[in-house]
Amino acid sequence: MRFIIRDNAEAASAHVANYIVDRINHFAPTPAHPFVLGLPTGSSPLGVYKSLVEKYKAGEVSFENVVTFNMDEYIGIPRDHPESYHSFMWKHFFSHVNIHPSNVHILDGNAPNLEAECVQYEAKIQAAGGIDLFLAGMGEDGHIAFNEPGSSLASRTRVKTLAYGTILANSRFFNDDLHKVPKMALTVGVQTVLEAREVVVLAIGARKAIALQRCIEQGVNHMWTLSAVQLHPHSMIVCDEDATLELQVKTVRYFKDIEKAAQAQGFEHILPSKVRTGPATVPTTIVTDEFPASTIHCPQPTTSRLLRATPATEYPVRSRSPSPDLSAPRLQHHLRPDNSVETEYTDGTAAEYTTAAVFSSRSTTPDLIPDRMASRIGDPSLLVRSTPNPERQRSRSPALASSMPMVNGIKA
Numbered sequence: 001m002r003f004i005i006r007d008n009a010e011a012a013s014a015h016v017a018n019y020i021v022d023r024i025n026h027f028a029p030t031p032a033h034p035f036v037l038g039l040p041t042g043s044s045p046l047g048v049y050k051s052l053v054e055k056y057k058a059g060e061v062s063f064e065n066v067v068t069f070n071m072d073e074y075i076g077i078p079r080d081h082p083e084s085y086h087s088f089m090w091k092h093f094f095s096h097v098n099i100h101p102s103n104v105h106i107l108d109g110n111a112p113n114l115e116a117e118c119v120q121y122e123a124k125i126q127a128a129g130g131i132d133l134f135l136a137g138m139g140e141d142g143h144i145a146f147n148e149p150g151s152s153l154a155s156r157t158r159v160k161t162l163a164y165g166t167i168l169a170n171s172r173f174f175n176d177d178l179h180k181v182p183k184m185a186l187t188v189g190v191q192t193v194l195e196a197r198e199v200v201v202l203a204i205g206a207r208k209a210i211a212l213q214r215c216i217e218q219g220v221n222h223m224w225t226l227s228a229v230q231l232h233p234h235s236m237i238v239c240d241e242d243a244t245l246e247l248q249v250k251t252v253r254y255f256k257d258i259e260k261a262a263q264a265q266g267f268e269h270i271l272p273s274k275v276r277t278g279p280a281t282v283p284t285t286i287v288t289d290e291f292p293a294s295t296i297h298c299p300q301p302t303t304s305r306l307l308r309a310t311p312a313t314e315y316p317v318r319s320r321s322p323s324p325d326l327s328a329p330r331l332q333h334h335l336r337p338d339n340s341v342e343t344e345y346t347d348g349t350a351a352e353y354t355t356a357a358v359f360s361s362r363s364t365t366p367d368l369i370p371d372r373m374a375s376r377i378g379d380p381s382l383l384v385r386s387t388p389n390p391e392r393q394r395s396r397s398p399a400l401a402s403s404m405p406m407v408n409g410i411k412a
């Protein structure tokens, strides 16, 4: 995962807008091979849309062959309600660029059959060849799209009840009246987002700091659904300084350092060609008997395909020496009466006091043979106890033994 930090919201938004423009232009979309862009609503992407409109007007990018899919839409408010996501998107973006209205896809929160609407939405994404780049914002509770805390990380487009925190946060768009905020929405699932070839997240402001910390520094967790982008091979989170407030200094420094290092090496972001250009053909969904068809279209194994990644095979494997011969002679030490140490092999052969002797050809796979730390000491004088064993002292000096004080009736 890439993590890009910019000084303020404007710089972060500009970074994302430039990135999207570069991606579309590199892709060189055509009517037969359009660039498929996933889009969010909310206050965070406003700067990006403004910048994209400016770039379009400056002739830097065209949306002629861009197909879009929005992440979510409220249920139950009219399509032309000023706070519907339809209104939002046309107001802030679509009506200012040369996108074909037929290329715009936004879930219909007033569809007579909401489940069928979700099923068709997934099918339309598939038919368009999948999403090339999904831009996302983040809720204060770490949600992506409307995948509230506790959403399955394998979820797909569906009806979702909104969390109280989200209703509270979004009430600012409804005259701060909680009752006016829709309580339900249609949303793409976490898995729908993860299947995009690339995911770019924009997090702006201190109110996103806790969620950003959970999603970047902690593990993948359904309570902070945006954390699932950790599993994506081509994900990028862009934020302003305020959003980093809860991160560790070393995390911020690490990501800033790797960005600097990459720039110094002359590259910014290298994507595999499949991600840069998208598939030549529309992918087909394979349904196996193991996962029978459900009411949701394009059923997939409930475990994320990313979670089923093959484990790495290139772990360093310790090369094994010939099978250990446990009957092979081992080193043993005897304390002589003069307190010097005699060392020999268990077969009676004398040993030399060198490390080489211990680990020589006589010693097969040292870590598989019972070993004593003493046998690793090369200098015999170091094997002599500096604090004499009291029992040995007693046996060698009866006078000393008799002078020992009694402790609990026992000679010390």
Ligand SMILES: N[C@@H]1[C@@H](O)[C@H](O)[C@@H](COP(=O)(O)O)O[C@@H]1O
Pocket (backbone or CB within 6 Å): 040, 041, 042, 043, 044, 045, 071, 072, 136, 137, 138, 139, 140, 144, 145, 146, 166
């Ligand atoms: N469904 C949207 C999300 O897609 C968006 O990311 C979030 C954050 O909005 P904002 O950027 O206004 O904080 O708001 C809503 O919940």
